[in-house]
Amino acid sequence: MSALPGTTRRRRPHSALPWLATPALVLFVGFAVVPLVGVFALSFTTWDGIGTIRATGLTSWRKVLTDPGLTHALWVTFLVMAVSWAVQTPLSILLGTFLAGRQRYRAVLGVVYFIPLMLSSAAIALAYKALLDPNFGLGAGLDIQALSRDWLGRPGLAFGVVIFVVSWQFIPFHSLIYQGGVQQIPKSLYEAAQLDGAGRVRQFFSITLPQLKYTIITSSTLMVVGSLTFFDLIFILTEGGPGDATRVLALDMYKRGFQASLMGPASVIAVILVLVGLGLALLLRRLGGRNAGASQLEGA
């Protein structure tokens, strides 16, 4: 091996890189970096969205950080994140493992499970809102006592409904990820386990689950960071209500900015949202360990 071809080989990707990255870079800068900077700048101003923008230093930050509404919104956001993760993850892993089998009926079921993912959040929220209406919904219409409760009108119930609908919508997606993950696990591991006399449950906990470690991290990152931006669903279902029982951070931001015309404080919340999202994503990457890119295929 001579040194010369090595250097040419290295230079070529270098010269091609800027070209290839341009479209993605333009989009990223235009729709992520520039708005971020803009919102950061707006968070130091006072603006009603209509009149002139006045720079007011830390006023908006002070206002938001001393507002008990922020703590509440953060808490609700955290709860939605934690509970929806705790509900979705086990169900998705089980469904994904089940769908990873090669039988034909499982493929058909897989398609059926996939349907909620193809519907828009707004449509899903409207449908559930109509179904759960205390006076004209499913419970009242079919006269089923168990179903005719004030689903969206009581804080605890409304929160539960939000979690349920979110899970209903997103479990199919995560099942798909897990299905792929399970199918990647080498058959030889299971064969060896069978020879050692391990049953199905044992195989699941000793092979499938550990082998899915990085899939779990990927899926959890998507769930956790994604749950920060839940907006449309909650906005249509409850509008953050009853009271402020389901007012998550994203909704709080919208209400402050676009309904109360307080663009400064709304931008502060947007910045907080970005920071929390980045922090969580980094934390989850950390959980994955340093060699997250390393192959797990041949086992630990």
Added chain:
Amino acid sequence: MALSRRTLLGLAAAVPASAALTACGGSSGPGKSGGATYWYLNGQPQESVRSGAVKAFNKAHPDDQIEDTTFQNDAYKTKIKTAIGAGKAPTIIWGWGGGTLRAYAEAGQVEDLTSWFGEHADLKKSLFPSSFGAATVDGKIYAMPCETVQPIILYYNRKVFDQVGAKPPESWDDIMALVPKFNKKGIAPFALGGQSRWTNMMWLEFLFDRIGGSEVFQAAIEGEKNAWSHPDAIKALTKLQELVKAGGFVKGFSSITADSNADQALLYTGRAAMMLHGAWSYGIQQADGGDFVSSGSLGYMTFPPVEGGKGDLSDTVGNPAQYLSISSKASAEEKKVAKEYFAKGVLQEEEVKQWIGNGSVPIKLGTEKLLAASDNADFLQFTYDIASKAKVFVQSWDQALSPTAAETLLDNIVKLFQLSISPKQFATNLNAVTNA
């Protein structure tokens, strides 16, 4: 500043990408040359009157076309603010006047129409004088009053009252006495679309007025210190919570939206006995309620007095009119078309007839004969009397206040109805924003 406001707003809207887009996506932007754009609310029967007026104008003015777009009530309130802030407002801005119009006017976003009304004095004189209050900011007129006068009315279902053997309430104590009677029969005493928030607000508007007189809210809107802690205000808030605790409102009211008209459906299907709602609800019940209105089952009355209260019984609350403003960002051509529409397209004979036909009182003077000749003559006369005889016509609070104060108000009203805050806390929270 190097960045224009327009850019900044665009950015502000883009960051919470997944968030804001659902509610305010798909802007149609300013209109093409040679015509004006006009945004207004959808929902029948009002929508077809509005679009009918535009169609008639377009037909009569082939060179001055108006392009109209419709929005749902609650979505529109957000959409229009964002559009104006981003410089993408329609030429003609439909609204409720009051505090929001003040914000537009102070930011120089809407045309001053004072001199135009000076030139068109006859037009000005042909409209209800009371309708100009909410169109005026610091002595200048920034909007043309249009459409109908909409006081808030206490509706009731006569059939349900007969069934229970009850009489419509003549006082607050009567209301409280009716609550258990209806609940015992499994009928909700009052329908309420509580998720929409302003629906709950109408209750406070009346209770404040009947108990303390119109001065109590007037003090609050003028930014008087501790106005919301006035003993009569606290009394009104307490009475309201008593009604909630007694089960006065339909089960699940906090998840019912008024935009879907579900609250009105409760009344005309007999699941609720009474409902406090705007005068526009008559037309909706007539359109959706089958023979509910035509068979005379719909009863209506003004809000009853509260024992020991100081308010004048003729006082009413609601929308004195709807309002059309012209965006100052529109081109000269667009503004010309808009003004032409104000002069020759708004409240023309046909539109007036249609409003009357669906049970509304247009703000045009001299329609008494038309009102009396209508199928809905009784209701129309009732509304006309309220509007013309009211000693004080209080504009809907959320429209009279600035958008920021209104949002705090609505949020706290919901919590008050949820019983999650006390009247005192409510007063403290509101004092903090109206006296800022």
